[in-house]
Amino acid sequence: MAQLLIIGGSDAGISAALRAREIDRSVNVTVVVADSFPNFSICGLPFYVSGEVPDWRRLAHRTVDEIEREGIRLLLGHMATAIDPAQKTVEVVNTGGQKQTLSYDRLVIATGVAPIHPPVVGLDLPGVYLLHTMEDSFQVHHHVAERNPQTAIIIGAGYIGLEMADAFRHRGLQVALIVRSEVLRTTVDASLARVVEDELRRHDVEVAKRVDVESIQRDGSRLMVSGSNGFRKGADLVLMAVGVRPSSELAARAGISTGARGAIRVNREMATNIPDIYAAGDCVETWHQITQKYTYLPLGTTAHKQGRIAGENAVGGHRQFLGSLGTQVVKVFDLAVARTGLREEEARNAGFDPLTSESKTWDHKAYYPNARELLIRVRGDRRSGRLLGAQIVGHWQAQVAKRIDIFAAALFHEMKVDDLNDLDLSYTPPVSSPWDPVQMSVQDWAKSKERASD
């Protein structure tokens, strides 16, 4: 009976395990899980800290029981320390220091990410946190729930940074958000980033831009954060959220090739350069469907897809990962901020001639109560008319997320901007318009193009 070994018990690892068992009930699947929390929704951590999810156990996509019921063996509290591709074994060590050697016929590496530790003095001080693992979230949660902090500083405005600003405000803390860049968010265009910044300020989040944090020091019972340009600010709690890097050292030591940002190289079947070793999720390079190049773009949705494909192929399949479009959405207070496809610079670098329009529309017929304004940016190639990307900012209950998905489906099929008018989309006054906002925005793009060529 074939042995499938999987290193990593988060999105990609468990997806691979489930898919392998779904296809081949005879395969033995073992998942090596570093902590005791397999298949937890890491994207849900901010909502546990905010108190919106009262019980952390609910963050599990599936319980240990549910996973084991699928015939999957979980080795909890075990770190993989070495892969021997010649012997087809993996060395693991448990929390008590005991070593064990596991053999495999096929291996899936799904080791995820590690947080970036910037060169800042004082990262190890009590009261300075990351939010990357369940253990991290227990610590932050404990601090907020038990020690009654009044003020928090968040360093970094990635998804975690933004969501934690919301979460801390939900807990009643005063919050300052510190970013290095000129604009708040680099994943959406500047005009939309400004809307996000306004939303933060509207909810009394102080935003400090162009600040390079240099040190964190104790200051009585508080922490003092210092940075470039004379920045100094005290708080009871500091959260570092400056990003992640692929956890690929284990793979690299075994001779597996790495590429962009140090991520593991895989082909479209999620196979590494070493026979019988697959890799998936946040630790691998991601094929981009539009640029037709590998990049580094770690996202939970992609991890699930890649894990499923790795699991299918590890038991004999040949399914291909068709690529990421970088589709993503984040909720920041009342706003959803969504994007898919290429940004201006990415489009230019990929050889396109991007033209971008910005539209303001109602999410549904304005005569029906509670119509919300949507800001939609559409990007297309001036020469071919091909859709290259879209971004939407609007009230999070105004179907922003699934509207960006209509664009994502159009990108998937390499549609021209103008052709989105042919899509037969649904309408009733409380939820849309006879031309959906998606279509009104592509009609605006066509007008921009005409004006630009006049």
Added chain:
Amino acid sequence: MAQLLIIGGSDAGISAALRAREIDRSVNVTVVVADSFPNFSICGLPFYVSGEVPDWRRLAHRTVDEIEREGIRLLLGHMATAIDPAQKTVEVVNTGGQKQTLSYDRLVIATGVAPIHPPVVGLDLPGVYLLHTMEDSFQVHHHVAERNPQTAIIIGAGYIGLEMADAFRHRGLQVALIVRSEVLRTTVDASLARVVEDELRRHDVEVAKRVDVESIQRDGSRLMVSGSNGFRKGADLVLMAVGVRPSSELAARAGISTGARGAIRVNREMATNIPDIYAAGDCVETWHQITQKYTYLPLGTTAHKQGRIAGENAVGGHRQFLGSLGTQVVKVFDLAVARTGLREEEARNAGFDPLTSESKTWDHKAYYPNARELLIRVRGDRRSGRLLGAQIVGHWQAQVAKRIDIFAAALFHEMKVDDLNDLDLSYTPPVSSPWDPVQMSVQDWAKSKERASD
């Protein structure tokens, strides 16, 4: 300077006018409008009657001023009575009985629909209403607002029937809904129709099925509705909503061919069989993208698309109408009921071998507050795996409408059911799951297919 004449000032007619002027600023456009309400959102009438839209003027997609500002001449209160294709003229008569003959170079017929008058005695009694025109809605609104009715009977459970049940309940009336069929809604499958029926009863709407209404009689100050199987029920107000038929007599008298249900025959460029005469909207046959056949499927979204294409082609374009998928959504109290693609029987008639799965999923991660259950039915062809249709019922604020649009985009591209797993859809816990409900439901379909072939 070319003369474009358009008969009909609703969705298709005004869309044609606007598009023609957008493309060719030199064309003279005249729109013959039977009443004084061009470009009104007829889909919004129930929300005016309910009181949710306090001022009927807000139902205008555009005001008369806004339309005229685009260089479009509106001939309000004029009925077209005859088309002479040889002379290229149209005879119109105004409300005062004065006749006028208008000449055209190109003509667009957008005469919409007429309500079906079933063979029921007493349709002309005071207190018996249709809801088809602005004038109808003023009458119903007046009755409800001024005459303090306590009870209403609605005959027919099409969109207007369902929305009016909601509207009358909103006004505090007791409501009974009478339908001829065994199931409440024939546009969605029986299991979803039952959910709609439950929602109506939950909001104290009495539902009477398998009743053929035969007569309406005065009964003191009330109306008595009688029907098959000894049905008798009294009410202060009766609304007939048993459906519509294409308004095609004017065209037929001019020698224009008609087809399904008497609708005007057009080709994919929205041209009729007579040179220089186009037609669009609810009065024409609709090309169905999946069956690749003409059918009758009047929808506001389709009317806008066809009108835009007719307008573009009337000034020299050659754009094709790519077809309808029958995508539609209706809000019934707290539910959205959405569908796209083929129903079981339609699929079978089109030569497919349909297999349908039904899934129950949360609209977003259940740990985040206010998760709502979605019921999703996926229909695919057993042999080819091709997606044929989908239906969703769930809370109207759970992105039901734009989720059906993801299916609609997939249908547009003739995707296989399984391939929807490759779509890069957006996710954050408050709005979705790492696999969107759309994708979870297609995974269930694949499992159904395996079970069915075991």
